Amino acid sequence: MLIGIDDTDSPQGMCTTYLGAVLVRRLIHEHMQIKEARLVRLNPNVTWKTRGNAAIAFEVDGDPGRAFAIACATVEELSDLSCGNTNPGVVVTETRLDPAFYYKAVTDFCEIDEAVSILDTAGARYQGWKNRRGLIGATAAVASELEDRTSEILVYRRPERWGTPREVDRDSLFATESATFPHTWDTVDTVNNVVVCVPHTPDPVLFGIRGESPAWVMAARQMIQSEPHGIEQLYVTNQGTDAHLLAGIMAELCEGLSYRVQGIVGSAPVTGTGGHVSFSISEGNHTVRCMAYEPTKNFRSIIRQLLPGDTVIAVGSFKKGSINLEKIRIVSLARSTITRPPFCTACNKRMTSDGKNKGWKCKKCDARAADPEIEEIPQTLETGWYEVPPTARRHLAKPLCRGEPEY
């Protein structure tokens, strides 16, 4: 069977992945076999998410009726039902669901009724609490098919420590990064000297290590020194796979969806209030604004060097008329020049225009020239891929250390 759960936490606490870790232990206690634990990120632009729009699914051998009862009891016990925005959903299905619903949930927006209709058709057991929105994520998680997959080990805090400052040894995190990158990533941000894998929210997570395989994240996890910890859970995930991206056509971008879009830089990048950098790209008659927000830090210094005429592939979510950049490919660089009146070789002074299409003339000696002086602006950028730093990376964004996209 597959068990899916979503929407159990609130900004004040809990985490669906922790609830899943507790459930796993309860199912094992009932002699059930856990074959796989999945952490599935869905459309990052859903505004009613708590944090990272995660749902979980478990592939389990055992009695489905019993597993459903235990999962529902665990949600009743641990989820933060007092929060208006917490609307849990639990699904247990003995047949595989069409992965189309997962693909829609990770790239687009779904309705609760769509999920319910899929569950009814499959004869699944399910329960939704309050407005039942969690059934969307729970259904998408059990329907998920992870063509590309990564791993994360989540280490949780002991309940008596929840809400207190976390104690994770900083040096051990930087040592782990240097020993295991690029097989693990986003433990720390070395360029910005920031710890990335330890959250600051009041949830049960102590830290999470992301990487290419269970073996690599487990090896990295062993290197980290911290406060006495509670339970831990290894998940396979769609994190770091770009599963949210669609091939975009500039004229047809939809609010809240994420794209890769090719275009030619139209306006030079401008740094606005708050340090956010914006520029436009065009494709035919259509133009779209691209944003590199202040939290993307050093990525902005790449963006600021773009010039009108450069061809780029912008990658990110389309929100309020802008593509919020997660990464960018500079496909080709424009030859950029400045055109100025030529010098009079006799007087060593710049000539002035003699009228439209009439060339240039020296005011002093009346010498004439047909062509202007053309100076090439040296290009500081190189073509290729550039990405936001780990501190600004979204869960689903594929880091370049996993390989550059083939588009």
Ligand code: ATP
């Ligand atoms: P956490 O990851 O910390 O558990 P969260 O950020 O995952 O929290 P949730 O509390 O799960 O946020 O809220 C997300 C809600 O949005 C869930 O009810 C989920 O079912 C729903 N949802 C997820 N993806 C979509 C989608 N594509 N369209 C509509 N609703 C969605």
